[in-house]
Amino acid sequence: MKFETAEISESGKIYYDLFSLRTVNPQFFKTSHFQIFLILFTIHYTTFTFAQTPNQIINTVNQRFSKVNDYTADVNVKCEIPSIKIDAINAKVIYRKPDKFKIKSTGILILPKQKVNFLFTTIADTTQYTAVKTGEELIGTVKSQVVNVIPNKDTSDLILGKFWIDAVRGLVLKSQLTTKSQGTILIENTYGNMLEYGLPDKMLFTIETQKFKLPKALSMDINTSKKDAVADDGKGRITLVLTRYVVNKGVSSEELK
């Protein structure tokens, strides 16, 4: 039996060496010690082959997004924030590698502090953080790997990032960012047409919000009685629905102004 070593895995090479040894000392291979060793060796390498390191899991996402040089998309922004009343609004998202990003709209937009592409900029450089795999969870029906990301520099606003990654497809299904400035932010992604590039169709941001309070004299809210308290769970939700993606067709600097 002859293998092309360039095509086989590390475990395969060891098997190859062992079988080559068989021709030299056939008696050794008949001992029970060797048979136990062979079973353990096989179990170990089978597990090793399928288990990925946290960085490998993250790189499945990075590889997918690395295909994107630029994109534009229409976005519908809907806000459900206890102390803010605002109608949904349509806007246009423009991105160009590595970090040029713009949202254009005709009206006032309330957006999360994180840009839509924050995910990829956060996890792109694996040398900037330490990744730890903490388990597996089902997001809907999809099995996801849970990876915690801790920035190496303590100057970063991010304290801890927790990512639920579909390692098979290389997609971040959910992320939870604990930041110094904004507390905890939960982002849930839904994918559709742009699966190939890892671009979501829908992003739901759940953000911790403070109760808005302005003195009556400043808001000129005079002669008004106290209104019934608005149901407030201390969380604001912003939903971005992204449609009509145009990927890698070029984005000019003019568009990003």
Place this chain on the structure above:
Amino acid sequence: MWPLAKIELYKIFRRGRSYIGFVALAVIVAVIQLALYVDGANYVQFFIQQLEQSFNIQGKIINGNLVAYIILQTLVIQMPLLVALVTGDLLSGEAATGTIRLLATKPISRSNVVYAKFFAGSVYTLALVIWLGIISLLIGLMIFGRGDLIVLNSEQVSILRAEDTLWRFGGAMMIAFLSLTVITTFSMMLSAFTDNSIGPIVATIAVVIIFTIIGTMEFPLFEKTNPFLFTTHMIVWRSMFAEPLPLNQLLISVSVLTGHIIIFLGITLYYFNRKDILN
């Protein structure tokens, strides 16, 4: 009745004092517009910094709609004073100059005199409101452009889309007119009680200031009395910018304001018809 109303209008608009309100409004609006043009970003930043701690707010925040709204808010207290300046001596001014005796001897009913003065006072008030609309909204839109309107209340922020604002400003102006008509009739009523011009003007201004201060104080006692003060309902024009529109509150306040107008006018008619004109 119409010739009498025309005479009353002529009397109002030929007096220099009647134009103080228009000039004052123009100056106030121009000053606010200039200040917002130069330093509007910092001014607005002060109000929205709480929101910016959690969110990223994008878009043209300083625009003609916001400037007009800020001007309307600023003028909540001043406008009644400008109205009272003219309507406060509609009857007492005649008494002070001695022309009321001449007027009362004419073959017209005293009620018609009151109605004519009320009509003329209302036209003056309407002119003032239209003038405010022109200089605050139209000029504001010309200078600052169109845009979404951020409405800041003490506990909530509403952001109204630009295309959703014009009819609200129209409604707000109509309610402002109704509110100021309350001042017109109130000052006219006080004016019927006295024979000097200054008294009703000062008394009207004092009542508006006192009621407004009571309305600003957040004491439980005043929470109970506020619904009975006409100044509480005078600022209901702000509700035109609430989303969803509080129709019930608007209807109640409009009814209360209309009720005040009827009561003040009724008292004026009752008193003036029975008044002994001795001067």
